Amino acid sequence: MSENKKTLTPAEEYYIHEFTPAVHKIGRFTMAVAFVLSFLPVIYFYFVKGYTVPVSTYISGITAVSAIGIGMWLTEPMVYWPILGSAGTYIAYLSGNVGGMRFPVSVTVQKMANADITTPRGQIVTVVGIVASVVANLVILLCVVLAGEWIINHLPAAVRASFGFVMISMMAANMLMRFGMNGGVAKALPKVWMYMVAGVVGFFLGKFVPALHTWGMALAVGLAILVAYFRYRSDKAKLEA
């Protein structure tokens, strides 16, 4: 079936042909430099200062770390890309705290601007929100590191314990926000419950099948995207009928 080329707005044209290539130019360059910079302390201490341990220890370390990380290294950035966009993913993987901070920030700013990441507007607000979170996080962390244990010792025990509920509270609020973007809970649920079920299935597969232990998140998102693909095919067929 042939499809006619869509007439793009000037902003969409610019977004595809100018903005996106520039994102990858900046992203690839900064990540390549960061890769080298992150190994600098090790290179300095090992080769300049001579702080060594047997090479076999390094080989064991590489094996152990790779065994833990390989599943996430291969899948995680692609899992977050549909929500953070490319610029957001580059920033998030250099600044860290992707799942716990950059992801909820993206959901929140996209809801606030009522713009999906697939649109130029969504890309702009997402990058702005993530950059603000990077600066805020660095300032807070610097204060914490400098003030050290003093802060934690002066917080009441109940307040410290309540931090254990930060993540689940944030995810719950994010879920409601996303429902809001899809027209509210009543309108959104009939359309999206299948994605949620796919996420739940992925979680339990990762939790209870030992071989899939590190693949849980990738499975959750992968299955949800697979369901999305079938829905897309079905909706497309209905529209073209």
Place this chain on the structure above:
Amino acid sequence: MGNPAVQAMNGTIWVFAGILIVWVLVQSFLFWRLVMSFNNKFNLVSKEEISSAIQTGATAAIGPSLNSIVVCLTLIAMVGSATAFMRCGVIGAPGWELLMANTAAATAGVNFEDAGFNEGVFTFAIFCMVLASAPYFINTMITLKPLDMAAAKATESGAKVTFTSYMADGAMYGLLSYSLLNNYKGPASIAAIVGAAIGYLCWSKLSEGKKGMGAYSLAVGMLCGMLFGQVCATILG
């Protein structure tokens, strides 16, 4: 920070941490400048929306930053303030770094308090922490451009519906469902979810038509969730 090796190397590591932090800020600045020049050309997002996004980004970062303090302090005790800052503030996440530091010590056959935890082992521990995150950099350099090219192709086609919007929805709900379950720690978590929902919905209702207030809905939801969760945990003992 009791270990003599950690103490001796801490000052030097601050220099490397400083370089990395500057690089993170440089990257953020470059992307910021790019989106701002794009926005100035086409006026896609208003100034109010930009300042709302800044407020939202900054306030939404507070909760998770505080949440990671406890893990970060544990990391400071093990590997010193400079390494903890370098790994938690740039590149890594506290829980992941703590796991990697422990893996490194276990591989070297020492504990952080042991005399055997010398400069060589500490260098090895830093190596393991760096190694745990560095492959993500390579992944992003390889995979993101082809993904964008596929998305652009879909946008340029004349299709009435495009897969990218379905994919964004699917990924979002799949990931949120997974994250909710992954952070579930018993009945008090349900109270936290209910509290977050009530807080978020009430604040959203209150902030309707009021400029700037909406930026705090996530923070309010989070605080209510923490309150409900902790009260429930205390009652349940």
